[in-house]
Amino acid sequence: MPIKVENVNFIYNEGTPYATVALENITFEIQDEEFVGIIGHTGSGKSTLIQHLNGLLKPTSGKIYINGIDITDKKVNLKEIRKQVGLVFQYPEYQLFEETVFKDIAFGPTNLGLNEEEIKKRVYEAMDIVGINRELADKSPFEISGGQKRRIAIAGILAMKPKILILDEPTAGLDPKGKEEILNRIKEIHDKYKMITILVSHSMEEIARFANKIIVMNKGRIELMGTPREVFSEAEMLEKIGLGVPQITSLARELRQRGIPIPQDVLTIEEAKEHIVRYLRGTKNV
């Protein structure tokens, strides 16, 4: 289900004194199986952008195609689109409302009109995927921990079996361990189901690890777009818009400036280690 966004502009509260331009001339394409990272400063329009991808917001101008269907068209069946495009909001645990974890996860599939058997199957499946013990199914979603709530909210979307999974800062406000767990789950889901995955994040490290394409947003515009290597080689530009590069890339850059020949687009610690070790061996041999 490829995504194609063409010249999208969006203005909040258009025609009032409170009008805010949130998106300007956004154009990009995402192919099947891609893992895309969207990164940008607070207020750069990330959340606004992804809400366009399942028709929750309609662009002020421009077109959005999902699998070739123009979802900005008035006649399009949005329910069908939302079934295909699963969107996990920022702080999704605040949307939990049912009496039990099971019922909450079942909310999406029930709205899709599935039968009870299928719903049950999907709910338990989703719980397994996000790593929630099945014993929690009958607990109230309000008496479990924050990290678990977050996972239940994600499970609620997964149970709808979307073809495209979009997550808005899924690690915000979690401790390092919780972050790591959620990210690994997301990676696993992507590897297993090969659905297009779009991850919105503030953290370069997170994005660098998983994404094969990065979209850098700044003040409602796409500032940079490309593979992690392409994007992180623009360190100055990223720093100018207040983002910076992953710590390891930054270390590599410092080393380079001091005359140690390390490529400036190193992304992972492993890679950096290799280059540094090779360099150290080289100097010793001389």
Next chain:
Amino acid sequence: MFRNITIGQYVPGDSVVHKLDPRIKIIITFIFIIAIFFINKLSGYLFAVFYLWLIIAISKIPFSYILKGLRPVIVILLLTVSLNIFFTPGGTILYTVGPLRITTGGLRLALFMGLRLIFLIIGTSLLTLTTSPISLTDGIEHILKPFSSIGVPAHELAMMMTIALRFIPTLIEEAEKIMKAQMARGADFESGNIVKRAKGLVPLLVPLFISAFRRADELAIAMESRCYKGGQNRTRMKQLKTQPRDYAALAVTLIIVMLIVWNRSWTW
């Protein structure tokens, strides 16, 4: 969907109307509302129209904004007008539909009631459109203060209003966000019969209430940890001071009121 509500919304600006002392503005609004009820002929509304036009022109509030303020009350307006048309006895009968009859008296009363409501809403929305919520509550507190000796909790009322006004936009924003999140899960808020729609609100209301209570709790703790304690002897950052322009505004309003009263004795 909630954002179309403009009643109670402030449009920042730096016109004379914006700068008027909030106490004077509140009093003027009251005087105007009372004056509206004194009008007994159509020609009387000319003065009211002129007065409102004057305020709108000076304050530079877009007219479309004022019309939008009327939209949410259109149902009430239509209801009032039609009730008055059909159920007012008196005058000559123009038309009969079953037990209902339309009389000249009914038409006249409906027209007046409709106009009164419209002017009342425009008048009050001009007050809130040109006065920031903070100065509005400040004004109310000052006006109520003389009554605190007879037990009116002026400061507490004002504080409650400030907090409520402060959180209305937050709650609206929150409601929109939750709605969108549930719509992403396939929730449907827009179709179906009344029972289905009411049930459909549960996924919106439960999280909304939870977050409202959480916010209230947090606010209470934040206020207490900063030693907030009622209204006694609190000083303020902004002292209200009446200026010549406030008296001028009051004078203009009183002139309009006199004209309206005088208009009652006209023959047309």
